[in-house]
Amino acid sequence: MKHTLKSLACLLLLSLPFNFYAQNLLDLNGWTIGSGSASGFSQNGSTSENTREWGIGPHGNRVILWKASPDAGGGTSGGWDSNYYAIDHSKEYRVSVWIKKTNSNNGYSYLGCTGGGSHVLNLDGSVNNNAYFWVGDPPTLDRWYLIVGYVHGSGDNSTENYGGVYDGVTGKKVVNITDFKFQTSTSSLRHRSYLYYDSNTSDRQYFYAPRIDEVNGNEPTIAELLGIMPNSLDELSVGTDNLPSGYKLSVGGDAIMEKVKVQVEGAWPDYVFSDGHPLLSLDELQQYIKEHGHLPGIPSAKEIEEERQDLGLIQQKLLEKIEELTLYVLNQEKRLSRLEEVENENDQIKKQLREALDQLKKLGNNEN
Structure with a gap:
């Protein structure tokens, strides 16, 4: 099944519309087999540390990869600075690249950017003249990760960081990273991705598919970049990049769906009608509501806000309360029936008393 989904992923990526590629501001036509710098990409480190070769990419297909092969000197160990590309400072842009590290975690991996015209800002408004979205080690060796950073528009006052490191197998965001913001005087942007300070000559870091995309609704989604929808149908996010752990x-x-079935775990609330089910008195129920502000057994508003609503559990609890309410109604009906019987008995007693009084009056009149 996994191999079938992998093949489907490759077919889907190959059949993506032209704007999937055209949205990318970076020109990757220079990514041809060779070493050193490439058209639009200036090497980081020596020529021997930077080569482009055929290899297997993150989606399982054969592609051209940029390979960093560090020498023993450490320092610059491979990667690039791209050309500068014109941007609109009022808009948001997304900077991304795939990386895979092998052999060891010596050195550090980088994804960054540089603003042309003026440097980008940190989200608190301070200038950052050496902006890196992420510096670190890939969580697992010999595994592809998609690194995604954002540069917010100059008029965006948000201080929320949207970027992250995504696992290429599961599609989950495994690391939160840093976003930046344009100044009004920033007119261009360049892509930077490196391996740095690696002195282990057996190490390799592979780069694939660097991108700069304007965030305008036409850019490929994170799911499309990951190839997650066909690659892993076991976990899926739609309209969001956030898939909470355990979901x-x-x-x-x-x-909108025509029909939803929820498979409920645990007993269905027919137990309410068993003889052993504890049913609070109305006085006890009133006291509980007064103290807690909700029905017993029903999550509070705070619990729902913090833990979200379990649809199956809530359905169970609502039915439990409906069945308990039915018992209350039936008990009240019994009491009303008993009251009616008592009232009828009282009416009979009153009638008998009236008849007795009438007879006593007649006896008194006869004696007179």
Whole structure:
């Protein structure tokens, strides 16, 4: 099944519309077999530390990879600075690259950017003249990771970092990284991705598919970049890049379905009608509501806000309360029936008393 999905992923990526590639500001036509710098990409380190060769990319297909092969000197160990590309400072841009490290975690991997015209800003408004979205080690060796950073528009006052390191197998964001912001005088942007300070000559770091995309709704989604929808149907996010741990599906926005079935774990609330089910008195129920502000057994508003709503559990609890309410109604009906019986008995007693009084009056009149 996994091999079938992998093949489907490759076919999907090959059949993506032209704008999937055209949206990329970087010109990758210079990524041809060879060593050193390439058209649009200036090497980081020596020529021997930078080569481009055929290899297997993150989606399982054969592609041209940029390979960093560090020498024993450490320092610059491979990678590039791209050309500068014109941007609109009022808009948001996304900077990304795939990387895979092998052999050891000697040195550090980098993804950064440089603003032309003026440097980019940190989200607190301070100038950053050496902006890196991420510096670190890939979480696992010999595994592809998609690194994604954002540069916010100059008028965006958000201080939230959206970038992250995504596992190429699971699609999950495994590391949160740093975003930046344009100044109004920033007119261009360049892509920077490196291996640095690696002195282990057996190490290799591979780079694939660097991108700069304007975030305008036409850029490929993170899921498309990852190839997650065909690659791993076991976990899926739609309209969002956030898939919380322990969940299989995350939808950012409204969803409409013709039918939903929830497989409920645990007992269905027919136990309410068993003889052993404890039913609070109405006085006890009133006191509980007064103290806690919600029905017993029902999550509070705070719990729902913190832990979200479990649809199956809530359905169980609502049915439990409906069945308990039915018992309350039936008990009240019994009490009302008993009251009616008592009232009827009282009416009969009153009638008998009236008849007795009438007879006593007649006896008194006869004696007179």
